[in-house]
Amino acid sequence: MLTQNAIRTGFTWRATNNLHASPQLSTSLLRDSINVMGATVPYSRNTEIFGENESADYVYKVLAGAVRTYKVFADGRRQIGGFYLPGDVFGLETDDCHTFSAEAINDAKILVVKRTALMALAIRDNEVARELWSMMGQEMRRVQDHILLLIKSAKERVVGFLLEMAERVPSGNNIELPMTRQDIADYLGLTMETVSRTLTDLQTGASIKLASARRIVLQDRGALRRICG
Amino acid sequence: MLTQNAIRTGFTWRATNNLHASPQLSTSLLRDSINVMGATVPYSRNTEIFGENESADYVYKVLAGAVRTYKVFADGRRQIGGFYLPGDVFGLETDDCHTFSAEAINDAKILVVKRTALMALAIRDNEVARELWSMMGQEMRRVQDHILLLIKSAKERVVGFLLEMAERVPSGNNIELPMTRQDIADYLGLTMETVSRTLTDLQTGASIKLASARRIVLQDRGALRRICG
């Protein structure tokens, strides 16, 4: 784990000194703490960030690039647990071990923070604890929404995925997907081929436009939302 | 919400006075707190405990009976988020609103605790906070395992469900299911018919025995685990 060992072992409490002064800026407090306590580590495309069942000593935040968490079964099937984009936090576990593995989808910059440091901070500061709690809840909602996707038809799943990505990358109707069709398929519980076919179907129906394989334009969000259910 | 309003609005801190004396009994501390702070409410079969989007003012613990959380879509499809058996805690949200609805599957006794009371306790007592955190993590793992089920074949899903239930009700190989086939189907993203057919298939293969519709005997766990993957 952490093959690119540029982790700064020491960290400073500096940033937390005057945090109690502005408790109303709730989301920026934890964020600031993480930013100061952590070290930036570059990961190149397709390299492992941590493995399933490794001890969860660090918490991670995407600064640039994209990350996938996943699990591989004995028969080779892979399930992707989630995609993490700039600003997203991942690897936040309550247990001692990671339940999924994590890989960089493309060249990425990741902020790495010692878990014990975060937890120590949370014990001292209720505001930080509250924010960690709400972060956990956000992740929970993400996973529950994922479940709701997985019971739907192929078309609904793909559309749901597109709308989710469009929400998370607020770049209008132009989505730049960092992941392959196989990644999307493994996230949605479908095959690569079905994802591809469904996308061309959607393009034929004029709901989207495939500018290139990875660049998708949402042309009719109303239609997409109607499909999603 | 809480139509059967037997909630005791006041609660006592009595139980928390000497909690710091035994920090090593980690799981019993929060449990004790909940037990003392809460009120027992009976819910009859198929009655709503809370609805989706209602404010999450209470946290619940099953004392007897069983509970399902669920979501109903516009087109009538229903997804069951989870089943909760005696000892299980549900309705633990980080947000202000419940994301799922909850119903009693059969006549049940539920311990109901004010959320603010729990949170206040957690702020005063790091041990309680830690336990709430780990409870949240347990729920997270449950939901993630649910995702892993949903990408598999019908047979694998049903077997996965049976093994999960067998683990949670440590009654040997004899499982007494409180829920209907439709409930199981809506949990696994299948139809009632497929669940039924799969169960009879498993019986034909001598992996299980359907003593009655709701009583299932696991005859060959090895075979079941092999199927599950």
Added chain:
DNA sequence: CGTACCATTGACGACGGTCAAAAAACGTGG
């Protein structure tokens, strides 16, 4: 004993998986 509700079984069709091949995109080095 009768009446809902629940579970099982059957016939059939559609959706999505599998296998295979072609086409497009990408990166690398000349």
Added chain:
DNA sequence: CCACGTTTTTTGACCGTCGTCAATGGTACG
């Protein structure tokens, strides 16, 4: 800038699993 090999994506043909519709059988409870 182009030629080349590799990876990714698309498309096609076929088949199996599971959903749909419908009827029958079973169980619990008044």
